[in-house]
Amino acid sequence: MTLDTGTGHDLSGIGSTRSAVVGRSPWVTAGIPAAAVLAAVVASICLGSSPSTLAEVWHAIVTPTGTDMDVTIRELRWPRTLTGIAAGACLGVAGLLTQGHTRNAVADPGLLGINQGAALAIVAATFTFGGLSVYTQATLAFFGALLASVVVFLIGTAARHGATPITLVLSGAAVTALCGGVVTGLTLLDEASLDTLRFWQVGSLAARSNVIDSLWPFVLAGLLLAVLNIGALNTLALGEDVARSLGTSVLAARSTGIAAITLLAGCAVTMAGPIAFAGLVVPHLARAVAGGDYRRSLPAAAAIGVGLVLVADTAGRLIARPGELSVGVVLAVIGAPFFVLLARRRRMVTV
Amino acid sequence: MSPGADTPLAPARVLRAGPVSIMVRPRAVAVGVSLAVLCLLAAAVHLANGGTALPVDAVARALLGDDSNRLVYLAVTELRAPRTLAAIIAGACLAAAGALTQTVARNPLASPDILGVTAGSSLGAVSVVVLAGGGAAGLSGMAGNVSLPVAAFAGGVLAGALVYLLALSRSIDSYRLVLVGLGINGLAVSLTTWMLTLGDVTNAAQALTWMSGSLNGKDWPLVEPMAVLGAVLLAAALVLGRRSALLTLDDDVTTGLGVRVGLLRLAAFGLAALLASTGVVVAGPLVFVALASPQIARLITGSVTPPILPSALVGIVFVLIADTVAANALPVSLPAGVATAVLGGPYLIFLVLRYQRRLA
Numbered sequence: 001m002t003l004d005t006g007t008g009h010d011l012s013g014i015g016s017t018r019s020a021v022v023g024r025s026p027w028v029t030a031g032i033p034a035a036a037v038l039a040a041v042v043a044s045i046c047l048g049s050s051p052s053t054l055a056e057v058w059h060a061i062v063t064p065t066g067t068d069m070d071v072t073i074r075e076l077r078w079p080r081t082l083t084g085i086a087a088g089a090c091l092g093v094a095g096l097l098t099q100g101h102t103r104n105a106v107a108d109p110g111l112l113g114i115n116q117g118a119a120l121a122i123v124a125a126t127f128t129f130g131g132l133s134v135y136t137q138a139t140l141a142f143f144g145a146l147l148a149s150v151v152v153f154l155i156g157t158a159a160r161h162g163a164t165p166i167t168l169v170l171s172g173a174a175v176t177a178l179c180g181g182v183v184t185g186l187t188l189l190d191e192a193s194l195d196t197l198r199f200w201q202v203g204s205l206a207a208r209s210n211v212i213d214s215l216w217p218f219v220l221a222g223l224l225l226a227v228l229n230i231g232a233l234n235t236l237a238l239g240e241d242v243a244r245s246l247g248t249s250v251l252a253a254r255s256t257g258i259a260a261i262t263l264l265a266g267c268a269v270t271m272a273g274p275i276a277f278a279g280l281v282v283p284h285l286a287r288a289v290a291g292g293d294y295r296r297s298l299p300a301a302a303a304i305g306v307g308l309v310l311v312a313d314t315a316g317r318l319i320a321r322p323g324e325l326s327v328g329v330v331l332a333v334i335g336a337p338f339f340v341l342l343a344r345r346r347r348m349v350t351v
Numbered sequence: 352m353s354p355g356a357d358t359p360l361a362p363a364r365v366l367r368a369g370p371v372s373i374m375v376r377p378r379a380v381a382v383g384v385s386l387a388v389l390c391l392l393a394a395a396v397h398l399a400n401g402g403t404a405l406p407v408d409a410v411a412r413a414l415l416g417d418d419s420n421r422l423v424y425l426a427v428t429e430l431r432a433p434r435t436l437a438a439i440i441a442g443a444c445l446a447a448a449g450a451l452t453q454t455v456a457r458n459p460l461a462s463p464d465i466l467g468v469t470a471g472s473s474l475g476a477v478s479v480v481v482l483a484g485g486g487a488a489g490l491s492g493m494a495g496n497v498s499l500p501v502a503a504f505a506g507g508v509l510a511g512a513l514v515y516l517l518a519l520s521r522s523i524d525s526y527r528l529v530l531v532g533l534g535i536n537g538l539a540v541s542l543t544t545w546m547l548t549l550g551d552v553t554n555a556a557q558a559l560t561w562m563s564g565s566l567n568g569k570d571w572p573l574v575e576p577m578a579v580l581g582a583v584l585l586a587a588a589l590v591l592g593r594r595s596a597l598l599t600l601d602d603d604v605t606t607g608l609g610v611r612v613g614l615l616r617l618a619a620f621g622l623a624a625l626l627a628s629t630g631v632v633v634a635g636p637l638v639f640v641a642l643a644s645p646q647i648a649r650l651i652t653g654s655v656t657p658p659i660l661p662s663a664l665v666g667i668v669f670v671l672i673a674d675t676v677a678a679n680a681l682p683v684s685l686p687a688g689v690a691t692a693v694l695g696g697p698y699l700i701f702l703v704l705r706y707q708r709r710l711a
Contacts, residue, residue, distance in 0.1 A: 106460045106529060158704055167703055169460055170646060174699040177639040181692025184563045184638075185685055191552050198547045198555055277537040284530065325545075332541030336534040340517050343530040 032289055033303030040310035044081040045073060047314050049322045079209040084310045084327075086212055086219050087205065087272040092305020093226050094264035095279035096286060096298060100233045101257045102172075103165040108280035109265035111172040112258070115274040116179035117148020118266070122200060126193045127186045137200065138211045138270045142218075145266035151175055153258045157251070164240070168254075203273035203328030205313050215267050222263030223302075229256045230294045237292065275328045278305055281339045288342060308335065379661070382652045386664035390439075393671035397435045398427065400679050429570070437569040438670045438687070440581040441634035442644075446666025447588045448626035449641030450648070450657040454595050455619045456529045462642040463627035465532035466620065467510035469636040470539035472628065473562050475506020476635075477543050480558040481550040499561065500573060504632045510535055511624035525598070525616060564637030564688025566674050577633050584626050585663060592659035595619045599656050637673075637688045640666055643695045650702045669695060 046052050052060075052069050059065075060073040094109040102111065110116070121144025122137055132140070155171035156164075187194040199207075232253030235243040240250055265279065285308075286301035312331035317324045363376045398414075399407050405423060413420070413427035448463045456465065463469055479502040518524075518531040543562075547555045594615060597605045605612050627641065644666040645657030652661050670687060677690035 104458065104460055105526070106456075106458055106465065106533060111460075155700055155703065166459065170703045171700055173460065173639075173642060174696040174703070177643070177692040177699075178696030180638060181689050181696065184559070185689040185693070188556065188560060188563065188685060188689070189683060191556060194556055194559065195552050198544075198552075202544055202548055277541065280533060280537060329541050329545040332538045336538035339534040340531050343527050343534070344517070344520060 030299075033286075033300050033307065036307035037303045037310075040307045040314070041081060041085065044084060044310045044314045045077050048072070048077060048317050049324075076206075076209075079212065080205050080313070081310065083205045083209045083212045083271050084313050085306050086215070087268045087275065088278065088306035088309030089302040090219060090222065090264040090268040090305070091275060091278040091309070092282040092286065092301035092303075093223065093298060094261045094268065095281075095305075096283040096294075096301040097226055097229065097233070097257050097261050097264075098279070099283045100237070100294065101165065101254060101261075102169050104169055105284070107169065107172075108276060109261055109268075110274065110276055110279065111169065111176065112261060112265070113148030113152045113172060113175040113179060114145040114262065114265040115269055115276065116176045116183065118142070118145040118269045118274070119183050119197060119201065120144055120148070120179040123183050123186050123193045123197050126196045127190050130192060132196065134208055135211070137196075138208055141200075142215075142266055142270040145269050146262060148175055148179060149258065149262040149266070153255075153262075157254070168258075200273050202326045203275040204326045205272050205309070206324075207273070208271060211271050215271060218263050219267050222260050222267065225256055225260035225263065226298065229253065229260055230298055233257070233294045237294075272309075272327065275309065275331060277328070277332045277335050278309055281335050282308060284339070285342065376652075379652045379654065379658070383661055383664070386661060386668065389668045390664055390671070393668050393675075394435055394439065397438060397671045397675050398431050400675050401426070401431055433571050433574040434566050434569050434674075435671070436578055437566050437574050437633045438674050439667050440574070440577055441564075441566070441630045441637055442640060442666035442668070442670030443585055443663040444581050444626045444630035444633075444666075445637060445641040446644035446648075446662045446669070447585055447659055448623040448630065449666075450592075450645035450659050450662035451588060451595060451619050451623035451626070452641075453645050454656050455598050455616055455623070456525050457599050458529065459646055460642070461529060463623060464536050464641075465529050466624045466627060467514040467532050467535040467539060468507040468624050468627040469631055469641075470536045470543065471510025471513075472503040472507035472631040473636055474510075474539045474543045474546070475502035475504075476561050477546045477558040478502065478506075480561065481546050481554050500632050503561075503635075504628055507628040507631055508624075510539060511628070515620065515624075528616075528620065560686055561635050562688075563686045564635040564691065565686035566634050567684075567686070569633065574633065577629055581626075581629050581633075584622065584629060588622055588626065588659050588663075591615075591618060591622060595659075596656045634670070635686070635688065637670060637691050639692045639695045640669055643699050644669055647699065647702060 042054075045057055046054065050069075050072070052073065056069050057073060059067075060070040064070040064074060091109070098107045098109050098111060099105060118141035121140040122132070125136070125140050126132055152168070152172045152175045155175070156168040183197070187197050232243070232248050235246045235248045236250070236253060238246075243250060243253070268275070268279075282301055282305045283297075285304050286297045289304070290296035290300035308331060309327060312334055313327040315325075315334065316327055316330040319325055319330070363374050366373050366375055395407055395410075398410050399405055405427070409420070409423050410427050410431075413424045414432065418424040445463070452461045452463050452465060453459055455461075476499050479499050514528070514532045514535050517535070518528040520527075547558060550558075594610070597608065597610055598612070598616060598619065602612050605615075630637070630641075645662040647669075648661035648665045649655075649657045651665075652658055669691060673690035673694055674687035676694065677685045677687045680690075
């Protein structure tokens with residue numbers, strides 16, 4: 001076990017301090033995340049600066065008559081909840097794939113340059129043209145994220161042996177730093193850029209809740225690619241050589257994975273800004289609940305991502321009434337202690 | 352994931368003289384010497400460049416105590432020398448901290464961020480700037496009296512201690528330590544980002560300057576004690592360095608070799624936290640230096656784990672060049688941290704591409 005491979009532990013299972021959870025009851029694996037998601041969705045629709053009853057929600061959905069509460073639920077809370085569902089699922093799955101492909105527990109989708117690429121596009125445009133509309137920002141973020149991720153992938157795969165975890169990790173770190181440096185430079189030279197960036201960077205489900213309408217195809221495509229990647233991820237977890245001998249095409253698997261991560265994390269950042277913590281923590285939670293098999297941990301990651309993001313967003317609406325705290329801050333404040341507790345309590349399943 | 356799949360060790364020669372023998376890796380020695388020469392060159396260039404370029408010989412004379420040209424003498428000894436020394440301390444300390452954390456965590460991404468130190472420092476510093484600027488009523492008077500380096504150091508040390516205590520149970524397991532560090536780091540980063548939205552944009556810009564890592568206005572009262580502290584910590588890191596490489600082996604193997612793994616891990620992590628705090632207090636959280644320097648050193652020396660001394664030397668060259676470029680390349684002077692990222696990124700990419708075969 002040396003540093004080169006970028007993994008935490010010997011995964012052979014012989015003498016390893018941790019091994020994947022096996023034989024967990026499917027009720028636990030499927031039940032916990034499903035219940036969490038359902039509760040979070042209901043809470044997100046019902047709760048806010050003026051809480052509504054389930055009857056009012058029913059009224060708003062089935063027989064809307066244009067009361068204030070109907071409008072609040074249909075025009076504000078529903079799109080926001082939808083954004084939370086999409087962003088949470090995207091971040092959870094993208095995070096799991098990122099950690100799986102880089103074999104690195106410290107990796108999050110931001111490692112592939114996705115967040116910094118989006119930030120760079122927004123800041124560079126603000127620097128050049130001045131203030132931007134919400135839609136322009138979203139479009140820029142999406143293509144910036146896409147471009148950065150493609151660059152990372154191209155550098156990582158310029159190897160003779162294709163994209164190994166270590167080349168992906170190092171090229172990702174390098175491109176992220178490069179974009180981040182330019183962003184910092186531009187924001188220091190221009191206060192308008194800084195003003196745009198600092199509010200975009202916090203992450204929010206409310207600021208761009210209509211963007212989701214045009215992003216669905218990309219979200220679904222990303223999820224589909226992720227599902228197609230499950231088998232290859234399971235064999236790649238045994239090491240590249242073993243995966244090859246089992247008939248997995250490593251390059252195809254890595255390309256599919258990176259494409260899925262790019263689409264999913266790119267959509268999340270476009271909709272909600274960089275909610276960094278989710279992509280990092282959710283995969284660990286998913287593996288703790290569902291074990292190391294991607295057939296189980298991938299749906300779990302999607303569900304836990306949705307639950308966490310919605311709970312954090314709803315809590316942010318309730319804590320700071322009548323104002324609100326943004327989802328990214330609340331997620332970190334709630335998520336960090338929970339994550340630390342989990343790391344202490346149980347044996348985390350290594351990547 | 353077997354060691355056999357990794358980079359082979361650099362070739363070594365053994366020099367014997369009677370009962371004494373010493374192992375020498377010619378390539379490592381050559382790289383080390385070249386890096387040391389580069390450090391000196393970079394320091395000379397850094398000293399000679401500033402608001403007005405001074406001839407190198409005038410700078411050298413001033414450093415040797417020739418005060419015949421009073422203005423040059425003062426400019427060099429009171430403004431430039433402390434700044435150059437600050438860059439050297441920051442580069443060496445951050446890079447050595449990175450080499451230690453990457454070795455202990457067995458992870459090339461494990462920069463001192465996973466200790467929570469850098470994010471804790473930023474949170475402390477940004478709190479002072481934003482609250483002192485009247486961002487939150489009631490706290491402004493109190494925060495205004497705390498100086499920024501003090502807040503940064505306190506924030507860093509507190510966060511580091513918190514991470515260690517939270518990760519502590521019967522044993523210190525590196526995987527758990529990394530996860531706890533990530534959690535605390537994420538929390539501090541989010542709070543910092545949120546803090547930036549509180550005050551007005553001028554305060555945010557000031558906070559951002561500090562966060563991006565700047566060597567502006569570093570003077571002797573700050574640099575002198577930090578130089579002493581940094582030197583002591585680096586010496587300790589060098590002593591610990593060879594042993595810490597054992598931590599990349601399986602714990603059972605290391606224990607079998609008669610090494611007390613828990614103690615070694617605590618020493619390496621504690622030292623890394625102190626080194627990182629020192630570097631951050633001197634120059635702010637210079638992005639990318641701690642992450643990239645050890646990897647660059649590893650690639651050019653061809654060693655398996657990030658070597659401490661070459662990492663520190665790479666860090667010094669890195670920060671000196673970055674600050675020279677950031678301060679002088681554009682009509683506006685930018686913080687060094689902007690250049691560490693913009694120059695270091697492409698260089699790391701170049702190395703990754705070039706050493707592909709040995710990485711795979």
